[in-house]
Amino acid sequence: MGQVLENYRKLSARAEEALHWTQQAEKIRIQVGSATCENAAGAEEVLAEFRKHIAASGRDDILLRRTACTGRCSCEPIVGVMIPGKTAAKYEKVDRELVHRIFTQHVLGGRPVADRLLDSPPDTMVRYELLFCGSARCGRLLEKDFRQLFLDRLAARKIPESQARVVAANCFGLCRTEVIGKASHVLVLPTKVIYRIADEADLDEILDTHVLGGRIVERLRVPDAPIGQRFFEMYGDVAFFNRQSRIALRNSGIIDPENLFEYVHFNGFEALARALDRNDPAWVVEQVTASKLRGRGGGGYPTGLKWAGAAERPGETKYIICNADEGDPGAFMDRSMLEGDPFSVLEGMMIGAFAIGATRGFLYIRAEYPMAIRRVEHAIAQCREHGLLGENILGSGFSLDLEIRLGAGAFVCGEETALIHSIEGQRGQPRIRPPYPAERGLWGCPTVINNVETFANVPVVLHYGPQWFAQIGTEHSGGTKVFALAGKVNHTGLVEVPMGATLREIVFGIGGGVPGGKRLKAVQTGGPAGGCIPAEFLDTPVDFDTLGKVGSIMGSGGMIVMDEDDCMVDIAKFFLTFSQDESCGKCTPCREGTRRMLEILERITSGKSAPDDLARLERLGKLVKKASLCGLGRAAPNPVLSTLKYFRDEYEAHVTRRTCPARKCTALVRYEIDPGKCVGCTACARNCPVSCISGAPKKVHEIDQARCVKCGRCFQVCRFDAVLRK
Amino acid sequence: MKFQDPQERNDAMKPPTTTDNWNEVKAAAEAALPAPIVEFIADCRRREHPESHLISVLHKVQGHFGYLSAEHMDAVAQLLQVPAAKVSGVATFYHFFRLRPRGRYVINVCLGTACYVKGADKLVAKLKDELGIDFGETTSDGMFSLEASRCLGTCGLAPVVMFNDDVHPRVTPDQVPVLLQQYLDRARKAPPAAP
Numbered sequence: 027m028g029q030v031l032e033n034y035r036k037l038s039a040r041a042e043e044a045l046h047w048t049q050q051a052e053k054i055r056i057q058v059g060s061a062t063c064e065n066a067a068g069a070e071e072v073l074a075e076f077r078k079h080i081a082a083s084g085r086d087d088i089l090l091r092r093t094a095c096t097g098r099c100s101c102e103p104i105v106g107v108m109i110p111g112k113t114a115a116k117y118e119k120v121d122r123e124l125v126h127r128i129f130t131q132h133v134l135g136g137r138p139v140a141d142r143l144l145d146s147p148p149d150t151m152v153r154y155e156l157l158f159c160g161s162a163r164c165g166r167l168l169e170k171d172f173r174q175l176f177l178d179r180l181a182a183r184k185i186p187e188s189q190a191r192v193v194a195a196n197c198f199g200l201c202r203t204e205v206i207g208k209a210s211h212v213l214v215l216p217t218k219v220i221y222r223i224a225d226e227a228d229l230d231e232i233l234d235t236h237v238l239g240g241r242i243v244e245r246l247r248v249p250d251a252p253i254g255q256r257f258f259e260m261y262g263d264v265a266f267f268n269r270q271s272r273i274a275l276r277n278s279g280i281i282d283p284e285n286l287f288e289y290v291h292f293n294g295f296e297a298l299a300r301a302l303d304r305n306d307p308a309w310v311v312e313q314v315t316a317s318k319l320r321g322r323g324g325g326g327y328p329t330g331l332k333w334a335g336a337a338e339r340p341g342e343t344k345y346i347i348c349n350a351d352e353g354d355p356g357a358f359m360d361r362s363m364l365e366g367d368p369f370s371v372l373e374g375m376m377i378g379a380f381a382i383g384a385t386r387g388f389l390y391i392r393a394e395y396p397m398a399i400r401r402v403e404h405a406i407a408q409c410r411e412h413g414l415l416g417e418n419i420l421g422s423g424f425s426l427d428l429e430i431r432l433g434a435g436a437f438v439c440g441e442e443t444a445l446i447h448s449i450e451g452q453r454g455q456p457r458i459r460p461p462y463p464a465e466r467g468l469w470g471c472p473t474v475i476n477n478v479e480t481f482a483n484v485p486v487v488l489h490y491g492p493q494w495f496a497q498i499g500t501e502h503s504g505g506t507k508v509f510a511l512a513g514k515v516n517h518t519g520l521v522e523v524p525m526g527a528t529l530r531e532i533v534f535g536i537g538g539g540v541p542g543g544k545r546l547k548a549v550q551t552g553g554p555a556g557g558c559i560p561a562e563f564l565d566t567p568v569d570f571d572t573l574g575k576v577g578s579i580m581g582s583g584g585m586i587v588m589d590e591d592d593c594m595v596d597i598a599k600f601f602l603t604f605s606q607d608e609s610c611g612k613c614t615p616c617r618e619g620t621r622r623m624l625e626i627l628e629r630i631t632s633g634k635s636a637p638d639d640l641a642r643l644e645r646l647g648k649l650v651k652k653a654s655l656c657g658l659g660r661a662a663p664n665p666v667l668s669t670l671k672y673f674r675d676e677y678e679a680h681v682t683r684r685t686c687p688a689r690k691c692t693a694l695v696r697y698e699i700d701p702g703k704c705v706g707c708t709a710c711a712r713n714c715p716v717s718c719i720s721g722a723p724k725k726v727h728e729i730d731q732a733r734c735v736k737c738g739r740c741f742q743v744c745r746f747d748a749v750l751r752k
Numbered sequence: 753m754k755f756q757d758p759q760e761r762n763d764a765m766k767p768p769t770t771t772d773n774w775n776e777v778k779a780a781a782e783a784a785l786p787a788p789i790v791e792f793i794a795d796c797r798r799r800e801h802p803e804s805h806l807i808s809v810l811h812k813v814q815g816h817f818g819y820l821s822a823e824h825m826d827a828v829a830q831l832l833q834v835p836a837a838k839v840s841g842v843a844t845f846y847h848f849f850r851l852r853p854r855g856r857y858v859i860n861v862c863l864g865t866a867c868y869v870k871g872a873d874k875l876v877a878k879l880k881d882e883l884g885i886d887f888g889e890t891t892s893d894g895m896f897s898l899e900a901s902r903c904l905g906t907c908g909l910a911p912v913v914m915f916n917d918d919v920h921p922r923v924t925p926d927q928v929p930v931l932l933q934q935y936l937d938r939a940r941k942a943p944p945a946a947p
Binding site: 062063065066067098099100102352353354355356357358361393394395431432433434435436437448449450451452453454455469510512513514518519550553584586588592597600601604608610 | 801803804805806807808810811834838841842845846847848849863864865866868869870901902903904905906907908909910912919920921
C-alpha cells in the first residue's frame with residue numbers, strides 16, 4: 027500500500043474511533059435538520075427542546091444529531107427518529123409542542139405520532155418496506171407492472187398492509203453494463219439489504235424467506251453499497267424523495283456538515299486519496315472527461331475539457347475557483363450543498379486542483395449566505411487540521427490551500443471573468459473571451475472555475491467510475507442535476523434527477539403538481555437567463571441541449587412553476603427588471619438595450635403601449651442577445667423572447683384590448699360592482715382608501731372609475747362576491 | 753493592466769518615502785477605523801496581492817459601522833494603498849455596500865422569483881404604505897430601513913421578509929403592521945447600545 031493510502035487509512039481509523047455513534051447501533055437516534063431555511067422555520071428551537079427533553083429523561087441511550095437540509099423546504103423543520111430495528115420515522119413541520127409528543131410518545135413510548143409523519147398516511151409504520159428501483163434500466167426486466175407483481179404476491183401470501191409495503195423508488199445507482207435489462211433491484215427496510223432479482227421465482231423467495239421468515243436471502247444479496255442507499259434508507263418511504271436520484275446531494279440530510287469524521291465515515295476523501303496515490307493528473311482528467319460531466323453552473327461546458335485545457339498550460343502558478351455566487355433568484359442548490367455537505371465540494375476542488383496542477387484555490391461565496399460561509403470556513407479548518415489541506419497532503423507531496431472570498435451582491439459576478447475581477451478586488455465587470463480563464467485567468471494565470479455542484483460530483487465520478495456516472499444521464503451529459511423547485515407547486519424544495527428526466531416527472535411526479543387544482547401555465551427554468559416553457563412541452567427531457575431547443579436554458583437549476591394566475595408579460599417584466607438592474611454597464615447593448623426593453627414592457631403592462639411595441643420589443647431583444655459582451659446580456663432577453671413566442675396572445679391582449687387575461691397587471695384591471703349581487707352593506711365604501719365608492723346603505727353601490735386607484739381592497743372585503751375584477 | 757510579479761507590485765505599493773506627511777495621513781486613517789480592521793489591513797498588505805482584499809476590508813468596515821462613509825473609504829484607501837477612486841468605485845458597484853447609515857432594523861424583502869409569484873409585490877406595497885418610505889430609505893425616527901433582496905435562497909418559505917437577521921417566512925400583508933409593532937416594542941424595551 028502506498029504512503030498516501032496508508033495515511034488515509036489512518037485518518038479513516040481515527041474517524042471510526044471518534045464516531046462512537048456509528049458503533050452504538052443499539053442507541054436511539056434523533057436527527058434535526060439545520061440549515062438557513064430549516065433555522066428560519068425554527069430548527070434551532072426544536073434542537074434545544076429535544077436537548078432539554080433528553081436531559082430531563084435521564085436516558086443515556088438517546089443520541090441527538092444535527093444534519094443539514096434534505097431539500098424538502100415546505101415541510102421544514104424535519105426531524106428523523108431512528109429506533110434500532112425499526113424503519114426511520116420522519117416528522118414534518120416540527121414545533122415545540124410536537125417535540126414533546128414525539129419524545130414522550132415515540133422515543134420513550136415506541137408509538138410514532140402518526141398524524142405528523144412526513145407526507146405519509148397515518149397507517150404508515152409498517153414492518154417491512156420494499157423499495158424497488160423504478161428506473162427505466164432496471165424496470166424493463168419484467169414486462170409486467172412491477173408493482174402489481176409484488177402486490178399480487180403479497181395478497182397470495184395473505185401478507186397484510188401493516189406487514190409489508192411496496193414503494194417505487196428511483197435509481198439506486200446499481201446498474202452496470204452486465205445487469206442492465208437483466209435484473210432489478212429491491213431494497214428491503216429496515217434490514218437495509220438490497221437484492222438483485224432476475225425473475226419472478228427470486229421475488230417469491232424474498233417474500234417467503236425475508237418478509238415471512240425474517241431471514242436474509244444471501245444468494246440474491248448485492249454485496250456493494252450503492253450511492254443512494256444511505257439516502258433511501260433514511261428517506262425512501264417519502265414520495266418526494268424516492269423518485270429522486272441523489273448523487274450531488276448524497277450526504278445532505280445524512281451527515282453532520284460540521285464533522286469531518288462523518289464525511290470520512292461515508293468514504294469521504296477516499297477518491298482524493300486514490301487519485302493522489304496514483305499520482306497521475308492526466309488519469310484524473312481522463313476519468314472526468316469519460317464521465318461526461320458537464321458544468322452545472324448553467325454553461326454546460328464539459329468539465330474534463332476545461333481541466334485538460336488548464337492542465338496543459340505551462341506555468342508554475344495555476345488557480346482553482348469554486349463559483350458559489352449563486353445569484354439566480356429562485357435557486358438555492360449551491361447554498362444547500364455548501365451548508366449540507368461542504369466537504370464533498372472541497373474534495374472535488376482538491377481533486378480538480380491536483381488534476382490541473384493548482385496550488386491555491388478560492389471559493390467565491392455570496393455574502394448573503396452567512397451560514398454557508400461559516401460551514402465552509404469550518405470545513406476548511408478541519409481539513410487543514412487533518413492534513414487534507416496545506417503542505418504535502420496525505421504525504422503525497424501535493425500541496426494546496428483554499429481560501430474563501432466573499433461576493434458583495436453583484437449578479438454579474440457569476441460570470442467567470444467578472445468573478446475573477448471581483449476576487450482581484452476590482453469592480454466585477456466581465457471582459458471579452460477568449461482568452462478563456464483556463465488560459466489567462468486570475469492574475470493572468472491559468473485558472474479553472476467550476477460551479478459548486480460540479481465539484482460535488484467529482485468525488486463520485488472517481489469513486490464509482492466514469493462509465494457508471496455517464497450511464498446515469500443522457501447521451502451527451504452524464505449524471506444528475508439538482509433543481510430548486512419553487513413557485514406554484516405543492517412540494518417545494520431540492521430535486522435531484524438524472525439528466526433527461528422530463529419536466530412532468532419533476533413538477534407532477536416529485537413536486538406533486540399545482541396547488542388548488544389550478545392549471546399549470548408554464549415552467550420557468552434558468553432564472554433571469556432562461557425562458558418560460560409552456561405546458562405543452564412538459565414532456566421535454568431536461569438536458570442542456572433539449573431545453574435550448576425550446577427557447578430556455580438549463581441554467582444553474584432554478585425551476586419556478588407558474589399557474590393560470592400568473593401573467594406572462596408581468597413575469598417577463600420581472601426578470602427583465604432584474605437583468606436591467608444587474609447590468610454592469612460595461613457594454614452598450616446590455617446597458618441601454620435592456621433599459622429600452624423594460625420601458626416597452628412597462629408601457630405594455632400599464633396600458634400605454636403603441637401598436638408596434640411588440641415588433642420593437644422582439645427586434646431589440648434579438649439585438650441584445652446577439653451583441654452583448656457577456657452571458658448576462660446575451661441571456662437577458664430570453665424570458666421576453668420565449669414568452670413572446672409561446673404567449674403572444676397574452677401580449678396582444680395587453681396591447682390591443684388593454685386587458686390582462688390573468689388579472690395581474692393592476693393598471694389594466696377594472697373593478698365593478700354587480701348590481702344583482704350588491705346588498706348595500708357599505709363594506710367596500712368604508713374600506714376604499716380614496717372614497718371613490720358611492721351608495722347609501724342597503725342600496726346598490728357604484729365605483730367611480732375615474733378616481734379608482736385599483737387597490738383591490740373592495741374586492742377583498744366584499745363578502746357577497748359583488749365586486750367584479752375584469 | 754500589465755501583469756506584474758507579485759513581489760514587484762508589493763514593493764510598488766509601499767508608501768513613497770519622499771512625502772513627509774505619511775505619518776500624519778496614516779495616523780488619521782488609523783484613527784478613523786477600529787483597531788482590528790487596521791490590523792487586518794496590515795495583515796493583508798503582508799500577503800500576496802494585497803489589493804485583492806479590498807472587498808473583504810469593506811465588508812468588515814460595513815460590518816462595524818453599518819455603512820461606508822467617505823471618511824472610512826478614504827482611510828481604507830490610504831492604509832491598503834489603493835487609489836481612493838478605486839475604493840469608491842468598488843463600493844458603489846456592489847449592491848451589498850451602503851453609503852448612508854441605516855435604520856436600527858433593516859427590513860429586507862425578498863423579491864426573488866418564488867417570492868414574487870407568491871405575492872411579495874403586495875407585501876412591498878404594504879410595507880411602503882405603513883412606513884412611508886421607499887426602497888433604500890430610512891424612516892425619520894431611524895428605526896426602519898427598507899431594502900429589496902434579490903433572493904435570500906429560502907424559496908420554499910416564500911414570501912420571505914428579513915428584519916436584520918431574523919427570517920420571517922410566509923408573511924401576508926395583514927401581518928405587516930403586527931411585525932412592525934413587534935420590533936418597535938422590542939426597540940423600546942432595549943435602547944440601542946452606545947456605538
